[in-house]
Amino acid sequence: MDERILIVEDDPLTADGVAFALREEGFEVDVTADGSSALERARAGRPDLVVLDIGLPGGVSGMDVCRELRGESAVPILVLSARASEVDKVLGFERGADDYVTKPFSLVEVVARVRALLRGRALARAGDGSMVREVGGLRIDLARHEVTVEGGRVHTTPSEFRLLALLAERAEETVSRSELCTRLWRTDSSLDTRACDLHVARL
Numbered sequence: 001m002d003e004r005i006l007i008v009e010d011d012p013l014t015a016d017g018v019a020f021a022l023r024e025e026g027f028e029v030d031v032t033a034d035g036s037s038a039l040e041r042a043r044a045g046r047p048d049l050v051v052l053d054i055g056l057p058g059g060v061s062g063m064d065v066c067r068e069l070r071g072e073s074a075v076p077i078l079v080l081s082a083r084a085s086e087v088d089k090v091l092g093f094e095r096g097a098d099d100y101v102t103k104p105f106s107l108v109e110v111v112a113r114v115r116a117l118l119r120g121r122a123l124a125r126a127g128d129g130s131m132v133r134e135v136g137g138l139r140i141d142l143a144r145h146e147v148t149v150e151g152g153r154v155h156t157t158p159s160e161f162r163l164l165a166l167l168a169e170r171a172e173e174t175v176s177r178s179e180l181c182t183r184l185w186r187t188d189s190s191l192d193t194r195a196c197d198l199h200v201a202r203l
Helices: 012-024 035-045 062-072 086-094 107-125 158-169 177-185 190-202
Strands: 004-008 028-032 049-053 077-081 099-102 132-135 138-141 146-149 152-154
Touching: 004 012, 004 035, 012 028, 012 049, 012 107, 028 035, 035 049, 035 062, 049 062, 049 107, 062 077, 062 086, 077 086, 077 107, 086 099, 086 190, 099 107, 107 158, 132 158, 138 158, 158 190, 177 190
Parallel strands: 004 028, 004 049, 049 077, 077 099
Antiparallel strands: 132 138, 138 146, 146 152
8 A cells, every 4th residue: 555645735836746746656645734624634535645845824733733743643744834944844753744844945855854754654653563762761662652651652753763762772972973874764964963952952
């Protein structure tokens, strides 16, 4: 079954371009232009990934959508935005985004980011029930994508889960920021370095 991508973008040209590029790569794509519809479709269709513009019209903003979806599920969220300031990027990650791409962007980059997030999700889910990492009171179930601390369930985004699993795997070692970016985001760009810092801070 093809992986399903929900695109939330109010600019028709951008939405059509991203949808075309993703369909060409074999993804099943659904497109909507407003926040309320995005939440309805995400809840009903349970997409494998959401591509989200945060500058949406109407009463439900892209940031609202990001926060709501993150509170309900671990679906990977790739933000597309014309807002390129560090403050906006930080806010996006704090609301639960897994990645953040600023406009204008290349469709090749968007497809690559989508694939990277889906690979990370697949890796986090891979394995059988015996794949568990434990460090002190921390327990990470790689098969079930579950994290508990002293027996209490802890919610994590897909990127946070991958980061935590990697750090637990290397618990007795020092892992550089550059290596974290390369392993988790497949890049060491300044944006991903900042994303890494934010995810570490949240953990």
